[in-house]
Amino acid sequence: MTRIGFVGAGAGAAAAAYALRNADADLTVVEKSGGVCGRAATRRRGDYEYVYDYGANYVKSDDERVSRLLTEDLDSEGLVDVTEPVWTFDAEGTISEGQDADEHKWSYERGLTQIAKRLLGTTDATVHRRTRVETVRRNTDRTWTLLDDEGESYGPFDRLVLNPxxxxxxxxxxxxxxxxxxxxxxxxxxxxxxxxxxxxxVLGYDTALDREWYALVNVDKNHDIGWLAREECKDGHVPDGESLLVVQLSPEWSRERYDDDTESVCTSVADATADLLGEPHLTDPDWTDHQGWRYALPDEGADTDLLDQAAEYGLHFTGDWVAGEARLHTALRNGLETGERIGDGL
Incomplete structure (x- = not known):
């Protein structure tokens, strides 16, 4: 039996493990956080009273294979499709209709982390959470060993997949x-x-915000707000009659304010949101949350010809930076293809 290790439990790694679910392989995933699916992250408030995707917002239907994976191959119970469109706005705050009315935008009633949970749930993989890998070691017998920050070792592995x-x-x-x-x-x-x-x-309000759109995206990259979404458009995420706004700030704003505390960030963002939407009451949310993503979106991909040379040594890479596009569906597709290449070589 081939032993395969994964560093990170992001969407790419979960998809690669899924592709290997029927292989004669023992799968071990080592993840530094308490959850899975990387930046396709979900939090809940209360006993699933509020559910919000605060990293990636949804999976687009731009890839036929990934669409089939979500709607047919995996358990689709609780899969939700946002039907409201994404509109645009510019530096002056002028809002205009968008062009994506016919696109699918998928999440789950319990959030996007369900993707990795369901992918890994089809496998017999062992998942070690809250385990930070510090050292990757190539052994004399051509296997790989991982050492965490407490000195514990994992492996040896015949193949190793890096997903961070x-x-x-x-x-x-x-x-x-x-x-x-x-x-x-x-x-x-x-x-x-x-x-x-x-x-x-994340800005929560006990009153509804009635709009025709699901989200707004800044098209000229010249506004403090880059993206604003109404999480109540996802079934099961927000109680009826309430609104939950997920606001992602521009890279420039984010770098400058990255280390600010939640109160400071959310106060500033609530003011900017109220100004953009022309709704003064939005300056006073009923509750807030926030998260910084230092490595959120890759601007380009890596040289895959060079990365592929590592496969000779049983070392593989997956994720959106390998696929070359900062989209959840591309990370999933890349993971599936990476897992299949590993499986073909077993």
Whole structure:
């Protein structure tokens, strides 16, 4: 039986594990956080009274295979499709109709993390949460071992899949105990992938916000707000008669305010939201939350020809920075294809 290790339980890794579910393989996933699915993250308030996707907002139906995965191959119970459109606004705050009325925008009643949970749930993978990998070691017998920040080891693995964002993958490779020039080249390539930093503010109101759109996106990249979505458009996320706004700030704003506390961030964002929508009462939300994503969106992809050279040593990479597009459906597609390539080589 082939032993396969995964660093990170993001969408790409979960999809790769899913693709290997019928292989003669033992799967082990090591994840630093308490949840799965990476930036496709969900929080809840109360006993699922409020559910909100505060990283990625939904899965687009731009990839036929991923669409089939969500609607046919996986358990589709609780899958929700946002039918309201995404509109646009500019630097002056002028709101205009968008063009995506016919696109599917999928989440789940219990949030986007259900994707990774359902993918991994089809496998016999062992998932170690709240476990931060510090060292990747190449052993003399050509296997791989992982060491966490408390000195615990995982492995050995015949194949290893790295799923963290490119800067964190670069750090693992730079510190890896692997005496190969390729290690340095891979680390340099991963480090060259630039990322946009995004801060998300969540604003809850006990009154409804009646609009024709689900979300607004800033099209000229010249506004403090980059994205604003009404989470109540997703079935099961918000109690009737209430509104929950997920507001993602521009990369410039996010870098400047990344270390600010929740109250400061949400007060500023509530003011900007009220101004954009022309609703003064939005300056005073009933409750708030916020999260910073230092490595939110890759601006480009890596040199996949170079990354592919690592497969000779049983080392593989997956995620949106490998796929070259900062979209959840591309990370899922890349994970499926990565898992299939590994399976074909077993």
């Amino acid at each position: 964002p490119a800067p964190q993958t670069a750090e693992l490779l730079r510190d890896a105990e692997w005496d190969r020039d390729l290690r340095t080249d891979l680390a340099s390539e991963a480090a060259s992938v630039s990322y946009r930093t995004i801060v998300t503010a």
